[in-house]
Amino acid sequence: MPVLELANISKHFGAIQAVNDVSFSLEAGEVVGLMGDNGAGKSTLVKMIAGNFHPSHGTMRLDGSELVLHKPADARQHGIEIVHQDLALCNNLTAAANVYLGRELRRGFGPFRILDYGAMYKRAGQLFAELKSETRPRDLVKQMSGGQRQAVAIARTMLSQAKIVLMDEPTAAISVRQVAEVLNLIRHLRDQGIAVVLISHRMPDVFDVADRVIVMRRGRKVADKKIASSSPEEVTGLITGAIEQVA
Amino acid sequence: MARSLGAHAFQERSIMAVTLDQTIAQKQHTFLSRLFSNQTFWVVIAVILACLFLSFATDSFATSKNIFNITRNVTFVAIIALGMTFVIITGGIDLSVGSVLCLCSMILAVTMHAGYSIEIGILASIATALAVGAFNGVLIAYLGFPPFVVTLGVLSVARSLAMVASNNTVVFQFGPDHQKLLSLGGGAWLFGIANPVLYMIVLALITGFTLRWTKFGRHIFAIGGNEHAATLTGVPVKQIKVAVYMISALSAGLAGIIQTGWLGAVTTNLGTGMELQVIAATVIGGANLAGGVGTALGAIVGAALIEVIRNSLGLLGINAFWQGTFIGGAIILAVLFDRIRNFRRSD
Numbered sequence: 001m002p003v004l005e006l007a008n009i010s011k012h013f014g015a016i017q018a019v020n021d022v023s024f025s026l027e028a029g030e031v032v033g034l035m036g037d038n039g040a041g042k043s044t045l046v047k048m049i050a051g052n053f054h055p056s057h058g059t060m061r062l063d064g065s066e067l068v069l070h071k072p073a074d075a076r077q078h079g080i081e082i083v084h085q086d087l088a089l090c091n092n093l094t095a096a097a098n099v100y101l102g103r104e105l106r107r108g109f110g111p112f113r114i115l116d117y118g119a120m121y122k123r124a125g126q127l128f129a130e131l132k133s134e135t136r137p138r139d140l141v142k143q144m145s146g147g148q149r150q151a152v153a154i155a156r157t158m159l160s161q162a163k164i165v166l167m168d169e170p171t172a173a174i175s176v177r178q179v180a181e182v183l184n185l186i187r188h189l190r191d192q193g194i195a196v197v198l199i200s201h202r203m204p205d206v207f208d209v210a211d212r213v214i215v216m217r218r219g220r221k222v223a224d225k226k227i228a229s230s231s232p233e234e235v236t237g238l239i240t241g242a243i244e245q246v247a
Numbered sequence: 248m249a250r251s252l253g254a255h256a257f258q259e260r261s262i263m264a265v266t267l268d269q270t271i272a273q274k275q276h277t278f279l280s281r282l283f284s285n286q287t288f289w290v291v292i293a294v295i296l297a298c299l300f301l302s303f304a305t306d307s308f309a310t311s312k313n314i315f316n317i318t319r320n321v322t323f324v325a326i327i328a329l330g331m332t333f334v335i336i337t338g339g340i341d342l343s344v345g346s347v348l349c350l351c352s353m354i355l356a357v358t359m360h361a362g363y364s365i366e367i368g369i370l371a372s373i374a375t376a377l378a379v380g381a382f383n384g385v386l387i388a389y390l391g392f393p394p395f396v397v398t399l400g401v402l403s404v405a406r407s408l409a410m411v412a413s414n415n416t417v418v419f420q421f422g423p424d425h426q427k428l429l430s431l432g433g434g435a436w437l438f439g440i441a442n443p444v445l446y447m448i449v450l451a452l453i454t455g456f457t458l459r460w461t462k463f464g465r466h467i468f469a470i471g472g473n474e475h476a477a478t479l480t481g482v483p484v485k486q487i488k489v490a491v492y493m494i495s496a497l498s499a500g501l502a503g504i505i506q507t508g509w510l511g512a513v514t515t516n517l518g519t520g521m522e523l524q525v526i527a528a529t530v531i532g533g534a535n536l537a538g539g540v541g542t543a544l545g546a547i548v549g550a551a552l553i554e555v556i557r558n559s560l561g562l563l564g565i566n567a568f569w570q571g572t573f574i575g576g577a578i579i580l581a582v583l584f585d586r587i588r589n590f591r592r593s594d
Contacts, residue, residue: 052479072479089473091463092471092472101469101482
């Protein structure tokens with residue numbers, strides 16, 4: 001059974017049809033590359049799965065039961081995590097504070113609960129070590145390199161037992177060495193049985209790490225193929241529209 | 248939770264040992280430099296130096312009467328500055344606090360003058376403050392109004408409502424609980440410290456605690472740092488924004504209640520221009536109008552520096568017309584330090 005199933009999902013903003021009648025399913029332990037030109041509807045699609053937007057039409061099913069998300073916290077509760085394109089970090093906060101943003105650990109009881117700085121620093125430090133990142137939990141994000149910032153955003157998805165991790169352009173703005181690190185992390189997540197959706201413009205990354213590629217153009221899904229039976233040339237053709245559609 | 252499996256364990260431990268050492272080294276390295284790069288620290292130093300200088304330069308500064316005066320004068324601005332700090336950390340601004348202070352004082356005065364008890368008067372006054380704050384907050388958070396515009400409008404509305412409520416008269420008789428109100432604001436219940444100062448200390452402790460130790464406080468900083476990120480990570484940004492404007496208005500209302508008790512009379516020009524002093528105090532104390540930075544201590548010492556400057560000019564026999572120049576200079580100087588620090592960091 002698929003972990004996530006999207007059936008005839010559409011989203012429009014006023015007169016603009018951002019996503020149009022898209023269906024696909026996602027298996028556990030599968031990495032799916034989601035590709036398409038700017039404005040093809042990739043980010044909108046992912047934001048619906050992450051609970052940032054409501055679909056205008058269509059249904060989503062998680063583990064077979066219907067999934068209705070009102071806010072990002074709902075998605076998290078269902079085990080759906082997202083790494084945003086701009087990483088969604090607060091420069092004025094520490095790495096640990098950013099990792100725990102929106103789900104801070106507290107201690108004490110009842111209404112008398114205070115932030116548990118110690119536990120958050122400790123766990124964030126463990127996550128950074130697991131990611132083999134040099135990020136220090138107490139450092140301000142403002143002082144960090146691109147790779148360290150990426151590690152902070154990715155560490156967030158590892159706080160709870162996620163079923164699905166959505167990554168919006170995780171390799172867009174980092175060095176070659178850091179790209180390899182991020183791809184390793186994606187494999188690490190896959191090996192845990194997590195389904196990963198990788199939105200990317202970078203063909204080599206998708207062909208390196210993904211099992212399947214979904215191509216979108218102008219809000220529609222135009223291809224959904226195994227990586228093994230596709231090629232970068234074909235995907236490029238699908239993205240630009242040189243190839244209309246494949247089964 | 249443990250994603251790390253046996254194979255990685257050794258490698259991980261060595262990495263963690265390194266990061267731990269680094270972290271410790273980093274901590275030792277930054278304690279002093281962090282202190283020296285802290286605007287609030289330098290303002291505290293400035294206040295202390297100014298006080299020392301004035302104690303030697305004049306006979307009248309270090310008298311208990313003058314100290315009592317200064318501490319009391321600081322409090323009204325400082326209490327509102329505490330509330331304003333919440334708003335400024337989120338990246339907002341509240342220009343309505345001076346008028347809200349006046350409106351709340353007037354509601355208290357009019358209610359008590361009409362024969363109601365002090366409890367009902369205070370309740371009405373606080374309810375007014377919260378309603379005004381909620382109005383500001385809802386327009387800003389849910390309807391997307393710029394904070395400057397909304398609170399500028401309310402600045403005008405609240406003062407006008409105070410005039411309507413009192414028919415623009417001076418209220419100085421507060422009904423059956425007249426004495427209670429005067430002792431609430433004018434008394435010195437503990438160790439001869441003026442009551443307003445006690446309230447200020449309590450509110451400062453609550454503010455400091457909230458900012459540092461609560462989820463709410465953490466979210467306020469997150470909103471000021473990157474509102475979009477806060478929204479994406481599920482921080483209830485809109486509710487928190489409404490809450491900070493309510494806190495700001497509440498602090499103005501409380502200052503109004505205390506000031507009414509202190510002065511023993513309310514006029515409709517109470518708190519005129521106070522919003523600017525309050526904002527100046529928060530900025531001098533290290534809060535950043537762009538959001539994301541601010542402390543309770545900063546709000547207090549900022550207010551203290553302004554008051555010490557004002558007091559000292561009088562004692563040193565400098566013409567009162569110079570007051571604005573010195574206070575304005577202090578604002579610019581405080582921000583100048585911040586700019587210099589940033590330039591050095593980006594080099």
